[in-house]
Amino acid sequence: MTPPPRPPREHDLGLEYDLGTLHRRRFLGLFAGAGLAAVAGCTPDDATDSATSGSTTTTTSTTPSSSTPSASTTTSGTDVDEIPQETAGPYPGDGTNGPNVLTESGIVRKDITKSFGSASGVATGVPLTVTLTILDADKDTPLEGAAVYVWHCDAEGRYSLYSDGATNENYLRGVQAADSSGKVTFTTIFPAAYMGRWPHIHFEVYSSLSEATAAGKISATSQLALPEDVCKTVYATDGYDGSAQNLAQTSLANDNVFGDDDGVHQLATVTGNTTGGYVATLNVGV
Secondary structure, eight states: OOOOOOOOOGGGSOHHHHHTSOOOOGGGGGSTTOOOOOOOOOOOOOOOOOOOOOOOOOOOOOOOOTTSOOSSOOOTTOOOOBOOOOOOOSOOOBSSSSOBOTTSTTOBOSBOSBOOTTOOOBOOSSEEEEEEEEEETTTTEEOTTOEEEEEOOOTTSOOTTTSTTTTTOOOSEEEEEOOTTSEEEEEEEOOOOOTTSOSEEEEEEESSHHHHHTTOOEEEEEEEEOOHHHHHHHTTSTTOTTHHHHHHTOOTTTOTTTTTTTTTTTBOEEEEETTTEEEEEEEEEO
16 A cells, blocks of 8 residues: 655745755754755756767766765775755655655666656666765764665756656666665666756665655655766767756856755765766765
């Protein structure tokens, strides 16, 4: 039996509400008298831009400070803080704002490029493997068995279940349980850049697979940021019309989610190239 929808969260009050409010981050609590502010969500845009043939690169993101999650996937000796809590945006697909894909058979999977169930769409783009290492932020140890739900837009900036042309699809959404090293890995594509947001991937962490697939209590909600140089290379390839233009109009510094610290807490390490695909890794403390 499908559980009833959960009550809407503040970030699900709509795009206009999200964009009209200020972002906030946990570390603001370090400053006396600092208040909480809402972070803006996601709004795919249909802007177009000419695409050219991309080159191949191998890139590593800027190394975060010692007080932030290391981009390395090594868990031994890793000193990790809790991941900053972020908005899930208007397109979570977790039952808090319309459709709930978490309770559907087929959501637990590694390859999220294809739709499942009665849907048959396939998201195409530059291949991307995303590996998140889920760690206990107090003990700096792997959280084996924790579950992660990831979702992001396609190469055209559309979110399955919500966007025109993709409302009947559920691709680029999936759940995995962490292994003994705390790792979850997803096979996907590089997301587009749409107007008003830095390229990113959403994720929610749950205590267990059963909690995730019941759309239960969320342990952490955050977003992964992608490095600028890799984005520029990917967006010069076919299929990402408009992304190069949209990327040029924003930055990590002025993004309404990552802007207060230039994304150092959530900036993934990315290696690879447009031919063989990329690998993005990030440590996530909860």
